[in-house]
Amino acid sequence: MQSLNISTAAMRGIQQALDTTSNNLANLDTVGYKRRVASFSELLSDSMNEQPASDNVNRNTPAGLRIGSGARLGLTKLDMGQGSMKQTDVPTDVMIEGEGYFLVTRKVKDVGGAIIQEENRLTRDGNFKVQYNNDEGGYVLHTASGYILTDNNGVPFVLPEPVRNIQISQNGELMADGNSYGNIGVWKVDNPDQLQQIGQNLYDAQLASGDNPATKYTNALEDGMATLRQGALETSNVNMMEEMSQLVNVQRAYQLNSRAIGISDQMMGIANSLRSR
Template sequence: MQSLNISTAAMRGIQQALDNTSNNLSNLDTPGYKRRVASFSELLSGSMNEQPAVDNQNRNTPAGLRIGSGARLGLTKLDMGQGSIKQTDVPTDVAIEGDGYFLVTKKIKDATGAVIQEENRLTRDGAFQIEYDDDEGGYVLHTPSGYILTDDNGVPFVLPEPVRNIQISKEGVLNADGTEYGRIGVWKVDNPDQLQQVGQNLFDAEIASGDNPSTKYTNVLAEGSATLRQGALETSNVNMMEEMSQLVNIQRAYQLNSRAIGISDEMMSIANSLRSR
């Protein structure tokens, strides 16, 4: 019976690892996507101590037999390795070279159109577009999902009129038609594994409406540990060959545990037939 529990727990974790690998492969061409690596941990184990006394002689291991309970998926660690930089020559495309995330925000409204709150999100996707926003009363840089890029104070960039010549320096200073509109904020997260994914290549920033992001995160552009490159995008850091190798390993592990369940079932069937005689 224990073998069934061990194999069942392992197959459940293997299925989750397969989902993680599938998610990595599906985001192979997503700008700024960071792959996740599945990590397994051992479940609680017991010890069988009712062993003959002679078994305790000349042994270096603890007394008894260790009985495990299988393994589970303990963590999907975020790989923060830098993706390759792809030159696009689009002035609103911005790539981060180094650690850090863009902070983007979006107003959430009720059925009457009144603003309830602002959602703050973190992303590495720098494929911004410029468009007029009624709520901000001007032109903004927004992500494909509609979140607006913010400056180093967490305030959205608002351009009062259509612009043709947008320039973004390595330090994040945004100029449009010769007018400076502020500095882009790029924020470092000390423990990125704790970031909660909310879809659309975004993470929950855990910053309340109106709060300054500098109270929670460090602006890496201000300290000089990261730079921006205009007219380029950071590609996904997913390696297809590595993910396909992982997929083969997952398939073999699934087959092994499936076979173990089949053998355990056969053993219990034999035991039941012996008891019935």
Template sequence: MQSLNISTAAMRGIQQALDNTSNNLSNLDTVGYKRRVASFSELLSDSMNEQPKVDEENRNSPPGLRVGSGARLGMIKLDMGQGNMKQTDVPTDLMIEGDGYFLVTKKIKDATGAIIEEQNRFTRDGSFKIQYNDDEGGYVLHTASGYTLTDNSGIPIVLPEPVRDIQISKDGMLTADGTEYAPIGLWKVDNPDQLQALGGNLYDAELASGAAPDSKYVNAIDEGIATLRQGALETSNVNMVEEMSQLVNIQRAYQLNSRAIGISDQMMGIANSIRSR
């Protein structure tokens, strides 16, 4: 039965690793996407000490016979490696060079139209568009899912009128038609692996409605670990060759454990037939 448990646990982890690789490949062309790397860890092992012969005195390994319980998917780590640059020359396209996230926000309303909360999200996707926002009373830079870009105080950047000339410096200073606005905020996350992915290339910023981002996070531009590049986008850091190699390894491991289950079933069948005689 132990062999069945070991192979079953391994196949469960392998299936999760396959899902992770499939997700990476499906986001090969997603702007700002960061790949996730699956790693396995060993389950608890048992020690069988009831051996008929005493071990040799010069044995280097622990006494007894070690019997493992298989492996499981221990962690899926976020790879924060920089993606390649895609030059677009669109003034509202922004690329983060370094370690940092845009903070974007959206107001959630009830059935009567009253604002009940403000959702805060992190993203590396810098493909923003300008559109009029009724809640803010002006034009804002927003994501494809409708979240508004904020400044270094966590407040949405609002332009009073349509602009023709937008200039954004490396340190996030935004100038529109000669008028200077608050700088765009980039925020450092100490442990990106703890960010909860919400889909749409967004992560939960874990900020209460109306909370200032500097109460929990550090400004990445002030720390000198990130800059902005206007007119460019960061492509996904997924390496197709590496992911396809990983896919082949996962399939081989799945086949091996599947075969182990079949062999274990045959052995148990032979043992049952011997006992019945």
């Protein structure tokens, strides 16, 4: 029975690793996507230290016999390696060179249209568009999913009128038509592995409505850990050849454990048939 438990636990973890690899491949062309790497950890194990005296006479193995229970998926670590640069020459495309995330926000409304709260999200996707927003009463820079870019105080950028000649400096200052509208906030997360992915290339910022991100995160631009590049986007850091190799390894491991379950079932069938005689 132990072999069945070990192989079953391994197949469950391998299936999760396969899902992780598939998700990486699916986001091969997603702007700012960071791949995840699956790592396994051992389940509880038992040690048989007290052996009968009759077993110790011709025993060649150590007295302590370690009996494992298999492995499980322990962590899907976020790979924060820098993606390649894609030059677009679009003024509202911004690339982070270094560490950190953009903070974007969106107002959540009830059925009647009243604003309940603000959702704060982190992203590396700098593909922003300018559009008028009724709630903010002006033009904003927003993501494809409708989240608005914020400044270094966590406040959305609001442009009072349609602007041209948008300029974004390396230190994050946003200027349009000769007027300065503040500095873009880029926030460093101390432990990115704890970020929860919520889809649409976004992470939960774990900030309540109205919270200043500086109370929880470090401004990467002010500390010199990152710079911005206007007119460019960061591509995914997924390596297709590496992911395909990982996919083959995962499939082979799944087949091996599936075969082990089949052999264990045959061995138990033989043991039961011998006992019945």
